[in-house]
Amino acid sequence: MTTKHVNKWIVAFTVIIPTFIEVMDTSVANVSLNHIRGSFSATLDEATWVLTSYLVSNAIILPITGWLSSILGRKRFLIFCITLFALSSFLCGISPNLKSLVFFRIMQGLGGGALQPLSQAILLETFPVAEHGMAMAAYGVGVVIAPIIGPLVGGWITDNLTWRWIFYINIPICIFSVIMTMFFIYDPPYLRKARGKIDYFGLGFLALGLGCLQIVLDKGEREDWFTSNFIISLSIIASLSLIVFVITELFFVKNPVVNLRVLKDISFASGNLMMFLGFFSMFSSIVLYPMFLQNLMGYTATLAGLVLGPGGITILIFMPLAGILLKYIDARKILFTGFLVSSYSIYMMSNLNLEAGFTNIIIPRIVQGVGVAFFFVPLLTATMSTIPKQEMGNATGIFNLVRNLGGSFGTAFVVAVLSQRTQFHQSRLVEKLTPYDPAFLSGLSNINEMIKHSFYAGMYQIETGLQMTYNFMQRQAMMLAFSDVFFLLCLLNLAIAPLTFLLNRTLKNKM
Numbered sequence: 001m002t003t004k005h006v007n008k009w010i011v012a013f014t015v016i017i018p019t020f021i022e023v024m025d026t027s028v029a030n031v032s033l034n035h036i037r038g039s040f041s042a043t044l045d046e047a048t049w050v051l052t053s054y055l056v057s058n059a060i061i062l063p064i065t066g067w068l069s070s071i072l073g074r075k076r077f078l079i080f081c082i083t084l085f086a087l088s089s090f091l092c093g094i095s096p097n098l099k100s101l102v103f104f105r106i107m108q109g110l111g112g113g114a115l116q117p118l119s120q121a122i123l124l125e126t127f128p129v130a131e132h133g134m135a136m137a138a139y140g141v142g143v144v145i146a147p148i149i150g151p152l153v154g155g156w157i158t159d160n161l162t163w164r165w166i167f168y169i170n171i172p173i174c175i176f177s178v179i180m181t182m183f184f185i186y187d188p189p190y191l192r193k194a195r196g197k198i199d200y201f202g203l204g205f206l207a208l209g210l211g212c213l214q215i216v217l218d219k220g221e222r223e224d225w226f227t228s229n230f231i232i233s234l235s236i237i238a239s240l241s242l243i244v245f246v247i248t249e250l251f252f253v254k255n256p257v258v259n260l261r262v263l264k265d266i267s268f269a270s271g272n273l274m275m276f277l278g279f280f281s282m283f284s285s286i287v288l289y290p291m292f293l294q295n296l297m298g299y300t301a302t303l304a305g306l307v308l309g310p311g312g313i314t315i316l317i318f319m320p321l322a323g324i325l326l327k328y329i330d331a332r333k334i335l336f337t338g339f340l341v342s343s344y345s346i347y348m349m350s351n352l353n354l355e356a357g358f359t360n361i362i363i364p365r366i367v368q369g370v371g372v373a374f375f376f377v378p379l380l381t382a383t384m385s386t387i388p389k390q391e392m393g394n395a396t397g398i399f400n401l402v403r404n405l406g407g408s409f410g411t412a413f414v415v416a417v418l419s420q421r422t423q424f425h426q427s428r429l430v431e432k433l434t435p436y437d438p439a440f441l442s443g444l445s446n447i448n449e450m451i452k453h454s455f456y457a458g459m460y461q462i463e464t465g466l467q468m469t470y471n472f473m474q475r476q477a478m479m480l481a482f483s484d485v486f487f488l489l490c491l492l493n494l495a496i497a498p499l500t501f502l503l504n505r506t507l508k509n510k511m
Helices: 007-028 029-041 048-073 074-094 100-113 115-126 129-160 172-182 200-219 228-252 260-264 266-295 299-327 331-348 359-383 391-434 436-452 465-502
Strands: none
Touching: 007 048, 007 074, 007 100, 007 115, 007 129, 007 172, 007 391, 029 100, 029 129, 048 074, 048 100, 048 115, 048 200, 048 391, 048 436, 074 100, 074 115, 100 115, 115 129, 115 391, 129 299, 129 359, 172 260, 172 299, 200 228, 200 391, 260 266, 260 391, 266 299, 266 331, 266 359, 266 391, 299 331, 299 359, 331 359, 331 465, 391 465
């Protein structure tokens, strides 16, 4: 029996539910980090390993998902992954100390990381080629919405229960998913069983290289990048390990853990490049926006999260629409439109200032939701359109790894550039704040006079005019830095757009 005997939408629901929970777990712990620190009396650097460990194990398991499926069987492997994710979630919840929590988060990442490529592969094989757009729209809704609502769910649970419940809530959903998988998911007859010796050499170098790379990206800014011997050492290990891995897998191994030869397909290779660069730009802008709102506009974490909400609603509306349009319009044209819309939304962000109202802030997110929908669905569909079903598991593993790395590189890049541009603008603005500038002295005198006659002057020790001027200058420098980074991301998005025509046509009459 194969999946074709089961209603395709039941299959879609079965695989999307655990994937949604797994993706949400990448962000749900972020807002609980201070509570976790308090429970274990840990420093911030120690506590962030709760996040880093999950990302590292995720990165390691993603590219070898197809190989593990061929060893264990896809259904058996899917059940194993969901079960491991549920068990490790329970163990995370009862962790007595930080070290055990980090270890169980590694287990959780290993169990959860494979769910994304497995779900994609099953959906692409279950739905007819002409309906791949709808399948990827259903998958995309889960993957894109989950990290948006993750902080909101995590914050509510942490405030009303305890941080341990952000892990416990996974368990009943995972049990339900295992039952659904047992009844409705079946291995396709063409799924090849891996034979021959296991490539321990390639597996080891892949794990070492990706693990070190993810730690560098996650810890680099905190360690001041390459001024740190720790970051330099890990960067060298990651580079050498991944180079040796690529050479080994391409030229010396008969049954590689990751079949890199699939990248010879121009359409697939181009799609992966666009996913890396596109997610680099879009994901980092989504990370940057709440930082801007909280650091400069005075928004609370909850209010900043709510600003992201309307973008999620537009994604929910336009992703299914993108899936329908793929039946009638070439995916490349929809994708090109998605890049243009996303570029415009990020350009709108770059034009915001310290006087921006709530409406001005929320509109770019609504527009960006449309761009994300028209980016994610057609790119997934077009990239996988030429991949044989036998290679689908391997291809989706590579594709999801590239997506995750794009987000990690993008986040590391914008945080570093934001810091540098803030320092640059601050040094330029402070040039005018000297006792030799008559305009500055006149303005400072007026501010001090206003403070002197303020209602609060006799009640509190309030800022002097010089302090107020310096603080305002710092805010303006950071505002200019945010504008610079957003504009840079906008240009990157526009530069990627022409690459869309390297993909294959996906019109219905070509399917």
